Amino acid sequence: MAAEEKKKLTPISDLGEFGLIEHISEKVKIKNKETRTGIGDDAAVLDFSGMQTVVTSDILVEGVHFDLMYTPLKHLGYKAVIVNLSDVVAMNAIPKQIIVSIAMSGKFSVEAVDELYSGIYKACEAYGVDLVGGDTTSSVTGLTISVTAIGAAQKEEIVYRSGARENDIICATGDLGAAYMGLQLLEREKEVFKANPHTQPELSGNDYILSRILKPEARLDVIKKLRELLIKPTAMMDISDGLSSELLHICKQSHCGCRIYQDKLAISQEAAELANEMNLEPLIAALNGGEDYELVFTIDPADYEKIKDIEQIVAIGHVTSEEKGKYMVPKSGENIELKAQGWNAYKK
Amino acid sequence: MAAEEKKKLTPISDLGEFGLIEHISEKVKIKNKETRTGIGDDAAVLDFSGMQTVVTSDILVEGVHFDLMYTPLKHLGYKAVIVNLSDVVAMNAIPKQIIVSIAMSGKFSVEAVDELYSGIYKACEAYGVDLVGGDTTSSVTGLTISVTAIGAAQKEEIVYRSGARENDIICATGDLGAAYMGLQLLEREKEVFKANPHTQPELSGNDYILSRILKPEARLDVIKKLRELLIKPTAMMDISDGLSSELLHICKQSHCGCRIYQDKLAISQEAAELANEMNLEPLIAALNGGEDYELVFTIDPADYEKIKDIEQIVAIGHVTSEEKGKYMVPKSGENIELKAQGWNAYKK
Numbered sequence: 067m068a069a070e071e072k073k074k075l076t077p078i079s080d081l082g083e084f085g086l087i088e089h090i091s092e093k094v095k096i097k098n099k100e101t102r103t104g105i106g107d108d109a110a111v112l113d114f115s116g117m118q119t120v121v122t123s124d125i126l127v128e129g130v131h132f133d134l135m136y137t138p139l140k141h142l143g144y145k146a147v148i149v150n151l152s153d154v155v156a157m158n159a160i161p162k163q164i165i166v167s168i169a170m171s172g173k174f175s176v177e178a179v180d181e182l183y184s185g186i187y188k189a190c191e192a193y194g195v196d197l198v199g200g201d202t203t204s205s206v207t208g209l210t211i212s213v214t215a216i217g218a219a220q221k222e223e224i225v226y227r228s229g230a231r232e233n234d235i236i237c238a239t240g241d242l243g244a245a246y247m248g249l250q251l252l253e254r255e256k257e258v259f260k261a262n263p264h265t266q267p268e269l270s271g272n273d274y275i276l277s278r279i280l281k282p283e284a285r286l287d288v289i290k291k292l293r294e295l296l297i298k299p300t301a302m303m304d305i306s307d308g309l310s311s312e313l314l315h316i317c318k319q320s321h322c323g324c325r326i327y328q329d330k331l332a333i334s335q336e337a338a339e340l341a342n343e344m345n346l347e348p349l350i351a352a353l354n355g356g357e358d359y360e361l362v363f364t365i366d367p368a369d370y371e372k373i374k375d376i377e378q379i380v381a382i383g384h385v386t387s388e389e390k391g392k393y394m395v396p397k398s399g400e401n402i403e404l405k406a407q408g409w410n411a412y413k414k
Numbered sequence: 415m416a417a418e419e420k421k422k423l424t425p426i427s428d429l430g431e432f433g434l435i436e437h438i439s440e441k442v443k444i445k446n447k448e449t450r451t452g453i454g455d456d457a458a459v460l461d462f463s464g465m466q467t468v469v470t471s472d473i474l475v476e477g478v479h480f481d482l483m484y485t486p487l488k489h490l491g492y493k494a495v496i497v498n499l500s501d502v503v504a505m506n507a508i509p510k511q512i513i514v515s516i517a518m519s520g521k522f523s524v525e526a527v528d529e530l531y532s533g534i535y536k537a538c539e540a541y542g543v544d545l546v547g548g549d550t551t552s553s554v555t556g557l558t559i560s561v562t563a564i565g566a567a568q569k570e571e572i573v574y575r576s577g578a579r580e581n582d583i584i585c586a587t588g589d590l591g592a593a594y595m596g597l598q599l600l601e602r603e604k605e606v607f608k609a610n611p612h613t614q615p616e617l618s619g620n621d622y623i624l625s626r627i628l629k630p631e632a633r634l635d636v637i638k639k640l641r642e643l644l645i646k647p648t649a650m651m652d653i654s655d656g657l658s659s660e661l662l663h664i665c666k667q668s669h670c671g672c673r674i675y676q677d678k679l680a681i682s683q684e685a686a687e688l689a690n691e692m693n694l695e696p697l698i699a700a701l702n703g704g705e706d707y708e709l710v711f712t713i714d715p716a717d718y719e720k721i722k723d724i725e726q727i728v729a730i731g732h733v734t735s736e737e738k739g740k741y742m743v744p745k746s747g748e749n750i751e752l753k754a755q756g757w758n759a760y761k762k
Contacts, residue, residue, distance in 0.1 A: 084754070102466065106667070107575050108504040108651060109470035109565070118450065119467060122457035122547060123562055125515040129554035156456040167473040167560050199470060201560075206477035210553070212515050212560035214471055217457070227455050303456060319454070406432070 075175035078204075086202050089176065090183055094190075094197045098162045100218060101196040110198035112163060117218040122153035128208035136252045139178055141280045143185025146211045149306065151193055152284040152359045154217035156304035158225040161286070163198045164190065165214040169205035182211075193286060223298065225363070230301035230320035234364040234385040237299075239288050239378050241332035242309055243348060246355025247340045248272070248279030254344070274336045282359040288378055289361075295372045302363035308354040311406040312362050314392060320364075323390040324404070326383030328397050353394070354407040423523035426552075434550050437524065438531055442538075442545050446510050448566060449544045458546035460511060465566040470501035476556035484600045487526055489628045491533025494559045497654065499541055500632040500707045502565035504652035506573035509634070511546045512538065513562040517553035530559075541634060571646065573711070578649035578668035582712040582733040585647075587636050587726050589680035590657055591696060594703025595688045596620070596627030602692070622684045630707040636726055637709075643720045647711035656702040659754040660710050662740060668712075671738040672752070674731030676745050701742070702755040 081089055091105040102111040112119070126132060126146050134142075147164055154161040166186060170179070179202075190197050195215070255267035269276060284304070292299065301320055303312040309331075317324055333348050341348040364385055365373065373379050383395075393401040429437055439453040450459040460467070474480060474494050482490075495512055502509040514534060518527070527550075538545055543563075603615035617624060632652075640647065649668055651660040657679075665672055681696050689696040712733055713721065721727050731743075741749040 103574065108501040109468040109507070109563075111505070111572055112467040112469060113569065114462065114467065115464060119460040119462065120457040121460060121469075121511070121513060121562070121564065123513045123515050123549055123560070125517050125549045125551055125558070125560055127517045127551060127553045127558070130517070130552050153456040157459070159457070163469070165469060165471045165562060167471050169473050169475045169478070169558060201471055201473045203473055203475060204478050205475045205556075205558070207555055208553075210473070210475070210517060210558050210560075212471070212473055212549075212558075214469070214513060214562040215457075216469065221461065224459055226451065 075177050078174060078176055078179065081176060083202060086176070086179065090179070090202070093183070093187060096196050097194050098196050100162050101198055104196060104198040110163065110165065112216065114218050118221050118224060120154055120157045120159045120217045120219065120224065121214060122150055123212065123214040124149050124153070125210065125212040127210050133256070134209070135256055137280065139181035140185035140188070142211070143182040144189045144281055146213050147186055147189035147195070148282050148284050148359060150213045150215035151189070151195065151286070152304040152306065154215050155284050155286050155289050156302050156361060157217065157219065158223050158289060158299065158302060159217035159219035161193055161195050161215055161217045163196045163216040165199045166197060167201040167212040169203045169210045171205050171207050171209070174209065193284065225299050225302045227301050227303055227316050228319040230316050230322050230364040230385045232322060232385055232387050233367055234300050235367055235370050235381050236313070236324060236326060236362065236364050236383040236385060237373065237379050238305070238309065238332070238360060238362045238382050239285050240358065240360040241334045241337070242305065242358050242360060243351030243355040244275045244278040244334050244337040245282060245357035246351045247337040248275035249357070250344060250346070251275060251340060252279065272336060272340065274334055275340060279357060282357065284359060285361045291376060291378070297365060297369045297372055299363035299365055302361060305358050305360045305362055306356055308356040308407065309362060310353045310404040311356070313404060314406050316362070316364065317392050320385070321388050323386040323388050324383055324392050325386055325395055327395045330380060330382040332380055353404070423525050426522060426524055426527065429524060431550060434524070434527065438527070438550070441531070441535060444544050445542055446544050448510050449546055452544060452546040458511065458513065460564065462566050466569050466572060468502055468505045468507045468565045468567065468572065469562060470498055471560065471562040472497050472501070473558065473560040475558050481604070482557070483604055485628065487529035488533035488536070490559070491530040492537045492629055494561050495534055495537035495543070496630050496632050496707060498561045498563035499537070499543065499634070500652040500654065502563050503632045503634050503637050504650050504709060505565065505567065506571050506637060506647065506650060507565035507567035509541055509543050509563055509565045511544045511564040513547045514545060515549040515560040517551045517558045519553050519555050519557070522557065541632065573647050573650045575649050575651055575664050576667040578664050578670050578712040578733045580670060580733055580735050581715055582648050583715055583718050583729050584661070584672060584674060584710065584712050584731040584733060585721065585727050586653070586657065586680070586708060586710050586730050587633050588706065588708040589682045589685070590653065590706050590708060591699030591703040592623045592626040592682050592685040593630060593705035594699045595685040596623035597705070598692060598694070599623060599688060600627065620684060620688065622682055623688060627705060630705065632707060633709045639724065639726070645713060645717045645720055647713050650709060650711035653706050653708045653710055654704055656704040656755065657710060658701045658752040659704070661752055662754050664710070664712065665740050668733070669736050671734040671736050672731055672740050673734055673743055675743045678728060678730040680728050701752070
């Protein structure tokens with residue numbers, strides 16, 4: 067009976083800056099005892115007595131890091147938080163607070179902001195993190211999101227990139243390259259849609275790789291598991307730019323080399339199948355794809371027994387002396403030198 | 415003899431993202447013992463044993479918050495830091511670290527980034543603050559700068575907006591409205607220049623108001639002075655959106671009213687003269703102008719004797735009960751109700 071009503075959207079100018087901040091902050095509930103004061107003063111107040119604090123920040127720009135044509139705003143909000151929590155986790159710290167600043171053009175409505183923040187709140191809920199402040203402003207064009215995440219750890223728990231030593235085991239979590247293949251699929255369907263707007267995108271059967279690019283997770287579960295097992299990695303990074311790129315960072319800062327083995331790299335079936343269909347090499351996606359937000363870390367060989375049966379963790383190689391270089395050992399043929407061909411926002 | 419050479423600029427793509435981060439971070443020297451690790455890992459590591467941490471973030475967008483036609487990049491970098499330090503100071507905390515994220519379009523060169531960061535480093539130097547991390551990325555258009563500032567204070571030192579009590583004295587630092595008049599001048603000369611690019615801008619004799627808009631300072635000096643005098647304000651804010659707007663925030667969060675007196679408001683001669691020349695009311699610039707980054711705070715009446723001879727601090731009124739409303743008492747005529755007509759980035 068009822069004709070479908072087009073829902074009337076509220077321009078942000080109806081609320082104004084302070085109204086918008088109130089609108090956003092009334093949904094925020096503080097979860098951490100370390101959060102003394104959140105939104106509503108000149109700054110948030112945090113109290114980590116005896117703990118060390120880790121802080122990281124990432125900025126996401128429309129048209130560079132995301133495409134609103136295929137990125138739902140809720141997923142975007144979620145992901146903007148996750149990429150920062152992932153950096154906190156990669157220090158072996160527990161994420162506690164985030165600060166979110168957004169700049170958006172006049173085309174956004176209050177309802178669009180609510181969608182974006184619903185993803186932000188959802189990530190806060192899932193990871194037990196408090197939203198404690200930020201800034202909202204307009205932009206001339208497009209949407210920019212800047213998130214700062216704060217975490218805590220005992221001084222002796224923090225893991226740097228610089229601690230890998232010769233003979234350490236190199237481990238990676240989950241599987242690699244799926245986020246990159248998800249992005250390739252979305253880009254392909256976007257081109258098809260632009261050529262003929264009446265086509266339906268062919269996304270079925272690719273739920274996993276799409277979730278990897280649109281709704282990644284930070285591996286807080288792995289950090290907690292390692293603590294249970296009393297393992298402290300010697301070096302660790304999250305995989306945002308691609309496994310090769312991250313390993314090169316660890317090798318550079320730890321003054322070491324590495325060998326990883328092709329047959330140890332986990333690639334999901336969905337990612338491999340789509341790569342084959344698109345005439346791409348699944349291995350390249352796994353090494354250089356980026357955006358998987360898995361962890362790569364090194365452990366003392368004495369800890370290997372403790373992790374070898376943990377499903378989420380795969381031993382993929384070992385640390386060598388610096389002179390031995392950084393190589394992948396393929397299933398057959400000569401060793402392949404690792405190169406950083408990861409995500410580079412400045413490449414043309 | 416030598417013909418003026420046009421200096422060749424280096425495209426950012428020559429360095430790439432990691433090269434750019436190295437290029438920026440090699441000029442950074444750590445100044446605070448609380449800074450354990452700065453740039454170069456997934457996150458910075460801070461250690462405030464026993465102290466509380468305050469954190470704040472502001473995002474500045476080209477075409478909204480600044481106009482590169484008349485804003486030198488070095489000043490912009492300086493100001494982007496200051497507006498955040500000002501928020502830390504407004505909590506009565508000492509700024510310790512900043513994180514800077516920038517998104518910029520392909521039109522920027524490495525030399526332009528160096529100019530921007532030279533202002534950032536200068537602010538860090540002037541305020542004893544460490545640059546500990548951030549993110550650099552490209553944008554589709556324009557420049558966006560997001561800064562997060564972190565400060566420290568003993569728990570009992572932190573001043574919130576909510577602590578003002580009836581009969582407290584309201585104080586303001588410095589003079590007000592000059593930044594707003596500086597902006598009016600720059601906008602006027604820009605229009606003149608656009609109409610006739612051969613004209614020279616008429617900026618002479620306006621050094622003070624121009625410095626107020628282009629190179630503001632955070633009132634760390636006042637915070638330190640108050641500590642020397644053993645005064646803890648009962649409530650405090652920095653004046654970024656205009657005195658009226660900030661006073662209304664304090665009144666709302668402290669559940670009180672206020673009376674301020676027109677004849678107590680400090681307005682610089684330069685600002686008043688230009689306002690008169692432009693047919694603007696100097697008082698409106700002082701009440702609603704914004705961007706002065708002075709402090710407005712309330713103190714116990716018992717502390718009045720200690721501050722009354724301090725040059726940088728002016729008592730401008732007092733706190734009343736909530737029912738008495740928020741008013742300015744003019745030199746003559748009826749009381750004027752304070753309204754928030756401050757800076758609003760969403761206004762059309």
